[in-house]
Amino acid sequence: TGAQRMLGGLVGAPAVHRQLAKLVAPKPEAEPEQQAVDLVAQCFRQSIARSAIYVLPEFFDVHSAEQAKQQPKLFTTAIARLAEILEALDETPFDAHRSMIDVTTIMVASEFGRTMRIGESPVHATGTNHNALSNSVLLGGKGVKGGLVVGASDLANERAQPSGAH
Numbered sequence: 001t002g003a004q005r006m007l008g009g010l011v012g013a014p015a016v017h018r019q020l021a022k023l024v025a026p027k028p029e030a031e032p033e034q035q036a037v038d039l040v041a042q043c044f045r046q047s048i049a050r051s052a053i054y055v056l057p058e059f060f061d062v063h064s065a066e067q068a069k070q071q072p073k074l075f076t077t078a079i080a081r082l083a084e085i086l087e088a089l090d091e092t093p094f095d096a097h098r099s100m101i102d103v104t105t106i107m108v109a110s111e112f113g114r115t116m117r118i119g120e121s122p123v124h125a126t127g128t129n130h131n132a133l134s135n136s137v138l139l140g141g142k143g144v145k146g147g148l149v150v151g152a153s154d155l156a157n158e159r160a161q162p163s164g165a166h
Contacts, residue, residue, distance in 0.1 A: 023043070033085045034088045040052040045094065108139075
């Protein structure tokens, strides 16, 4: 049962505590993305964790026209930050033969997609809005076949029938 598994996990807690105590704080002079990768690498090497989530600090939930004008800069900054993370994964050793990029699957996603405008307002006079009908997810890493596109943004409204890919 779930309770038995939870109790079993508590039995192993002292071992996890000892593993966590072995973690070394990342170098303070390193970029934040490199610090995050260094800490995740330590957790992966010690089998403390098998997954990690990194949340970008850029805030894309913009509704006003003025905020929407900042999106090109926001996206440029976010892409540069993602590139730094990928570079750090490539440069951080996992073991004697592989880097972190060799043992990591990367997923870039958000909680929902965005529309190009709010309602029927002209694009230049509005911000973007939530789009529960469409979203994009990027997936990559060793063992992930590249170049695949699954699904499409083909729903005109919430009553439309989704394609087979959905």
